[in-house]
Amino acid sequence: MSISKKEVEHIAELARIKLTETEKAKLAKELSAILGFVGQLNEVDTDAVLPEAGGTDLKNEMRPDAQIDRSLEQRQAEMLAAVPAKKGEWVKVKAVFE
Amino acid sequence: MKLNELTISEAIQGLHNKEFSVTELVSACLSAAEEKNKDLRAYLEIFPEALDEAKRADEMLKSKYGNIEISSGLPPLFGIPLALKDNILVGGRRCTAGSKILENYVASYDATVTKKIKSQGAIILGKTNLDEFAMGASTENSAFGPTKNPHDLSRVPGGSSGGSASAVAADLCLGALGSDTGGSIRQPSAFCGIVGLKPTYGAVSRHGLIAMASSLDQIGPMAKSVEDLGLLFDAIKGKDAFDATAVSIPDTKTEFNREDLKGIKIGVPKEYFAKGLDEGVEKVIRLALTKMEKAGAELVEIALPHTSYALAAYYIIVPSEVSANLARFDGIRYGYQHPADSLFETYSLSRKEALGPETKRRVMLGTYALSAGYYDAYYLKAQKVRRLIKEDFAKNFKKVDIIAGPTTPGPAFKIGEKTGDPLQMYLEDIYTVSLNLAGVPGLSLPAGTVLRDGQKLPIGLQLVAPWFEEEKLLNVAKITETLFK
Numbered sequence: 001m002s003i004s005k006k007e008v009e010h011i012a013e014l015a016r017i018k019l020t021e022t023e024k025a026k027l028a029k030e031l032s033a034i035l036g037f038v039g040q041l042n043e044v045d046t047d048a049v050l051p052e053a054g055g056t057d058l059k060n061e062m063r064p065d066a067q068i069d070r071s072l073e074q075r076q077a078e079m080l081a082a083v084p085a086k087k088g089e090w091v092k093v094k095a096v097f098e
Numbered sequence: 099m100k101l102n103e104l105t106i107s108e109a110i111q112g113l114h115n116k117e118f119s120v121t122e123l124v125s126a127c128l129s130a131a132e133e134k135n136k137d138l139r140a141y142l143e144i145f146p147e148a149l150d151e152a153k154r155a156d157e158m159l160k161s162k163y164g165n166i167e168i169s170s171g172l173p174p175l176f177g178i179p180l181a182l183k184d185n186i187l188v189g190g191r192r193c194t195a196g197s198k199i200l201e202n203y204v205a206s207y208d209a210t211v212t213k214k215i216k217s218q219g220a221i222i223l224g225k226t227n228l229d230e231f232a233m234g235a236s237t238e239n240s241a242f243g244p245t246k247n248p249h250d251l252s253r254v255p256g257g258s259s260g261g262s263a264s265a266v267a268a269d270l271c272l273g274a275l276g277s278d279t280g281g282s283i284r285q286p287s288a289f290c291g292i293v294g295l296k297p298t299y300g301a302v303s304r305h306g307l308i309a310m311a312s313s314l315d316q317i318g319p320m321a322k323s324v325e326d327l328g329l330l331f332d333a334i335k336g337k338d339a340f341d342a343t344a345v346s347i348p349d350t351k352t353e354f355n356r357e358d359l360k361g362i363k364i365g366v367p368k369e370y371f372a373k374g375l376d377e378g379v380e381k382v383i384r385l386a387l388t389k390m391e392k393a394g395a396e397l398v399e400i401a402l403p404h405t406s407y408a409l410a411a412y413y414i415i416v417p418s419e420v421s422a423n424l425a426r427f428d429g430i431r432y433g434y435q436h437p438a439d440s441l442f443e444t445y446s447l448s449r450k451e452a453l454g455p456e457t458k459r460r461v462m463l464g465t466y467a468l469s470a471g472y473y474d475a476y477y478l479k480a481q482k483v484r485r486l487i488k489e490d491f492a493k494n495f496k497k498v499d500i501i502a503g504p505t506t507p508g509p510a511f512k513i514g515e516k517t518g519d520p521l522q523m524y525l526e527d528i529y530t531v532s533l534n535l536a537g538v539p540g541l542s543l544p545a546g547t548v549l550r551d552g553q554k555l556p557i558g559l560q561l562v563a564p565w566f567e568e569e570k571l572l573n574v575a576k577i578t579e580t581l582f583k
Contacts (some may be wrong), residue, residue: 014446014465015462015465016425016446017458017462017573018443018449021182026101027458027459027462030461031462031466034520037410037521039317039410040406041407041411041414041483042479047477049486050482050485050486052481052482052484052488053481053549055313056300056537057366058342060505068378069339078204078206079206081204082204082432083174083430084434084435091517094438094439094444095440096441
């Protein structure tokens with residue numbers, strides 16, 4: 001399974017990671033090798049098999065529609081301390097629409 | 099014996115018998131850490147306030163039990179110095195996940211497991227090194243430098259919980275917490291000659307664990323003895339309102355009530371002894387199994403036919419889940435932000451600069467596998483094989499109590515030996531990944547050593563139990579541990 005440089009660029013755009021030219025070439029090779037390796041799954045007959053999402057047998061784990069934890073109240077300053085770009089109590093971002 | 103060389107159980111006894119104080123115990127660990135961490139890099143950060151916490155613990159003990167015996171009312175982990183892998187949040191403290199993107203991130207809350215051990219009065223000594231975002235089998239993917247194996251400083255401690263394993267093995271703490279998505283507790287435990295448990299998926303809350311692959315991740319204990327694993331597991335297990343995947347399990351203490359292995363059927367998968375297993379490791383494991391048989395166990399050859407497909411399924415499912423879980427690291431709410439002119443570039447340049455190569459590789463792989471046109475061929479297919487792997491375990495657990503085999507295909511490798519080819523590194527997980535895919539609990543315990551370049555390197559035996567049967571697993575492991583001493 002061979003991944004071209006163009007495909008790498010498309011995936012990088014979807015993944016929101018800018019790659020250097022060297023990284024693009026390296027990843028094209030590495031991803032091709034890994035996809036080649038995982039391709040062996042095609043040897044397995046899974047026609048009659050349902051997918052397994054993993055996890056537990058728990059279903060519809062509900063909780064009351066009410067606040068259950070107050071430990072982060074009045075601690076906005078701490079959480080804002082982690083924000084790289086802010087204005088007052090607002091998280092600053094570049095325009096979403098251009 | 100130095101106090102930092104004790105097991106948790108021995109330390110509890112010593113504290114209760116007033117043979118030494120919490121301050122003396124914690125000081126011993128901190129001195130050892132100060133002395134050895136520059137060579138090992140087991141810890142990314144050591145907490146200076148741990149000593150003050152120890153003094154306060156002693157004051158509390160004095161005021162409550164000054165002239166009387168310390169009662170069993172004291173929580174088991176009271177005063178016990180532990181280390182936490184740096185992907186488990188400790189409120190008010192840095193949590194890097196071994197990545198530049200979180201180099202200066204300070205956690206605003208405690209993980210549930212952190213809360214639980216703190217509520218028992220355990221003393222957190224610091225945060226240990228890991229492969230970036232828990233992706234790796236050697237701790238070489240850490241953005242802050244690799245950790246060394248205390249048995250041979252030219253070799254890796256394993257990964258991704260390499261820092262925790264190294265810290266426990268070198269007596270820089272009495273026990274540690276790690277996380278395991280594909281072997282990240284068991285493999286470093288095997289390489290460093292300690293014991294490590296990956297609980298059943300759902301047995302321990304993942305709230306406050308920086309997510310890697312949400313349908314496989316589990317936090318688990320790493321320690322010097324199986325009894326200690328029981329104490330740590332008891333402290334962290336259980337339902338949690340903050341984790342919808344955490345299951346309700348009985349709050350009862352793990353009881354160790356076995357005298358021998360009589361009546362225990364041990365399944366030995368023939369697929370685990372195929373090509374790729376180091377000769378020296380095979381010898382150690384076969385001898386270990388013989389010892390278990392002499393102690394009363396019945397060895398049964400079994401088949402886990404989809405074993406050879408587990409790695410392939412794993413390396414589609416995990417990168418896919420990783421690509422979703424790491425989308426939040428975009429330079430907006432926390433972490434590193436690269437200056438940019440547009441929103442898109444804020445994301446793409448921040449991630450370009452601050453995510454490491456293995457992380458980028460897995461995000462890219464996962465993005466591809468989940469993208470339009472490829473989902474059925476990769477992710478869906480892998481999920482179907484995942485069901486077959488889970489069924490392999492379910493079928494065999496109808497015939498046997500425990501499944502046993504090597505934890506790793508070889509001993510600890512040299513630093514730099516496998517970093518040239520990602521697939522080479524992925525092959526290290528060959529015996530461990532199926533457990534995470536199926537959700538079953540597994541443990542590694544030291545079974546012997548092999549000699550390489552004149553150094554004795556530890557080899558781990560992996561024991562697997564059915565879902566939520568940690569008590570049986572720990573009981574079998576405790577007897578087995580004594581057979582190998």
